[in-house]
Amino acid sequence: MKRIEVKNLKKQFNTIEAVKGINFQINQSETLALLGPNGCGKTTTIGMLLGLITPTSGNIFINEQELNYKNHQFLSIMNFASPYVELPKKLTVLENLKVYGRMYLIKNLKDKIDQLVEDLNLKSFLNKRTGELSSGQKNRVSLAKSLINDPKILLLDEPTASLDPDTGDYVRSYLEKYKQENDISILLASHNMDEVTRLSDDVLMMKEGQIIDHGKAKELIDKHGRDTLEQVFLKLVREKNEH
Amino acid sequence: MNIKRSSSLMLRHFYLIRSSFPRIFDLIYWPTVQIILWGFVSKFFTMHSDYFNNVAGVILSAAILYDFLFRSSISYNMLFLEEIWSRNIINLFVSPLKISEIILALTSSALIRTMIGLVPAALIAIPLFGISIFELGLPLILLLFSLYLFGVTLGLLVTAGLVRFGPSFENVAWASLFFIAPLGCIYYPVEILPNWVQPIALGLPLAHIFEEMRNILVNQSVDFKNIYYAIGLNFIYLTFAISIFYKSFSSAKQKGTLVNIGE
Numbered sequence: 001m002k003r004i005e006v007k008n009l010k011k012q013f014n015t016i017e018a019v020k021g022i023n024f025q026i027n028q029s030e031t032l033a034l035l036g037p038n039g040c041g042k043t044t045t046i047g048m049l050l051g052l053i054t055p056t057s058g059n060i061f062i063n064e065q066e067l068n069y070k071n072h073q074f075l076s077i078m079n080f081a082s083p084y085v086e087l088p089k090k091l092t093v094l095e096n097l098k099v100y101g102r103m104y105l106i107k108n109l110k111d112k113i114d115q116l117v118e119d120l121n122l123k124s125f126l127n128k129r130t131g132e133l134s135s136g137q138k139n140r141v142s143l144a145k146s147l148i149n150d151p152k153i154l155l156l157d158e159p160t161a162s163l164d165p166d167t168g169d170y171v172r173s174y175l176e177k178y179k180q181e182n183d184i185s186i187l188l189a190s191h192n193m194d195e196v197t198r199l200s201d202d203v204l205m206m207k208e209g210q211i212i213d214h215g216k217a218k219e220l221i222d223k224h225g226r227d228t229l230e231q232v233f234l235k236l237v238r239e240k241n242e243h
Numbered sequence: 244m245n246i247k248r249s250s251s252l253m254l255r256h257f258y259l260i261r262s263s264f265p266r267i268f269d270l271i272y273w274p275t276v277q278i279i280l281w282g283f284v285s286k287f288f289t290m291h292s293d294y295f296n297n298v299a300g301v302i303l304s305a306a307i308l309y310d311f312l313f314r315s316s317i318s319y320n321m322l323f324l325e326e327i328w329s330r331n332i333i334n335l336f337v338s339p340l341k342i343s344e345i346i347l348a349l350t351s352s353a354l355i356r357t358m359i360g361l362v363p364a365a366l367i368a369i370p371l372f373g374i375s376i377f378e379l380g381l382p383l384i385l386l387l388f389s390l391y392l393f394g395v396t397l398g399l400l401v402t403a404g405l406v407r408f409g410p411s412f413e414n415v416a417w418a419s420l421f422f423i424a425p426l427g428c429i430y431y432p433v434e435i436l437p438n439w440v441q442p443i444a445l446g447l448p449l450a451h452i453f454e455e456m457r458n459i460l461v462n463q464s465v466d467f468k469n470i471y472y473a474i475g476l477n478f479i480y481l482t483f484a485i486s487i488f489y490k491s492f493s494s495a496k497q498k499g500t501l502v503n504i505g506e
Contacts, residue, residue, distance in 0.1 A: 011499070013498065013499055018499075043502060044499065044502075047499065047501075047502045050336075050337045051336075051337070051496075052333070052336055052337065052496065052499075052501045052502050053496055053499045053501070053502060054493075054496040054497050072339050072340070072341060073339060075337060075338060075339040076339040078337070079337070080333075080334075080337045082333075084330075085330060085331070085333040085334055086329060086330040086331060087329075087331055087334065088255060088258075088259065088325075088326075088329045088331050089329055090258075090259050090262060090263060090329070091255065091258045091259060091262070092258075092262075095255075095258040098254065099251050099252075099254050099255040099258070100251070100334070100338070101251075102247060102248070102250065102251035102254060103248055103251035103252070103335075103338045103339070103340060104248075104338065104339065105245065105247060105248055105339075129262075145334070
């Protein structure tokens with residue numbers, strides 16, 4: 001089943017074409033990584049998938065239904081986490097989870113929160129204000145918020161940015177486990193190539209609003225005769241710049 | 244519209260206020276300072292004016308009602324600004340919350356915040372100056388309702404500006420009521436204004452509300468015509484403000500400004 005399908009998606013801001021007719025799909029239980037240099041159109045693409053930006057043209061299908069920008073019900077099966085978006089700092093972790101659980105109309109919210117607290121190891125700071133937490137703790141709370149509605153589609157924007165290697169590894173391991181157990185589709189935007197190699201089933205390389213290559217991480221490495229995905233990334237980005 | 248989903252946003256602000264004494268203090272402090280300040284001004288006029296014998300009651304009641312309007316509008320904007328300042332706004336926009344539910348949550352939360360400020364201030368005025376806005380009787384409810392509608396209308400318009408133009412529109416939020424106050428005829432009758440300005444003032448609900456407040460206190464009678472005009476005008480402005488709010492969301496989505504609103 002196609003969880004997300006994007007057809008000839010374009011976005012133009014005045015004279016700037018931020019996204020130039022891209023096509024891709026994410027199937028059930030699949031993780032697609034979106035790679036590209038800053039300003040390549042990743043954030044705009046994610047914004048359009050979340051209903052934050054109206055496309056200039058093209059179509060987005062969520063669960064094989066065309067996305068209707070006037071009806072936000074599709075958002076009840078999606079969620080989003082990014083270190084650049086925070087939860088209210090003055091509220092405790094528990095209060096934040098209660099607020100968002102209510103917002104997503106979660107039944108048996110207490111059980112759901114208990115489960116997330118257990119899975120993401122939040123117990124020791126559950127009643128602490130979110131603003132007083134370390135980056136790693138905040139990241140886990142943000143992840144808990146993004147899983148509060150058992151999303152079928154999860155959009156992650158640099159989920160482990162600014163985390164120490166240990167916490168980063170914890171988050172990646174948790175995501176791998178969660179995906180296996182919950183049949184979830186993930187769109188991952190990241191600059192961490194090891195993370196992309198580890199977590200993704202498929203990789204889209206974007207540059208200047210276009211998809212310049214795609215395939216499995218291993219396939220891309222072999223295809224371009226490089227040792228790592230980072231080398232492939234640098235080759236593709238610099239190659240294009242030379243033209 | 245789902246009340247439970249909307250109430251989640253109210254709950255978020257309830258948690259915020261409950262956990263912060265400075266915020267509660269701020270809500271109560273300014274209305275109280277206003278009342279005390281205007282109470283002394285009114286007392287001075289009482290001792291030195293024979294314009295009418297209830298001058299203190301009129302001025303102080305006007306100050307309390309104006310503060311109610313000010314608080315309801317500013318509270319509305321503050322609730323939205325809190326989301327921007329805490330960089331939480333994207334989390335709200337990517338949730339299934341509808342715009343109507345956001346409006347309902349902000350409107351209800353603003354009322355609670357406003358009442359937290361108004362009630363202590365109104366009660367303090369009774370022993371301190373011997374003046375009670377409750378002397379306005381039952382029409383007080385209609386006057387407050389009308390003021391609240393206008394406060395929400397202004398709040399919606401400023402919030403629409405915040406959505407469309409981002410936090411740089413914040414200054415307008417603070418200044419919005421000062422722009423409109425001179426035309427609102429809060430402390431003086433409409434006739435004081437120059438002739439050509441009077442029709443503009445009468446096009447605002449405020450002039451009718453404060454006109455009626457003075458009428459009740461001075462003439463001890465109620466002219467429901469003023470109240471109906473005020474409520475009627477309020478519904479016209481409120482409908483306009485809601486449509487602007489929806490339009491600004493749509494425009495922000497077209498321009499892509501929602502993504503960067505917290506930055």
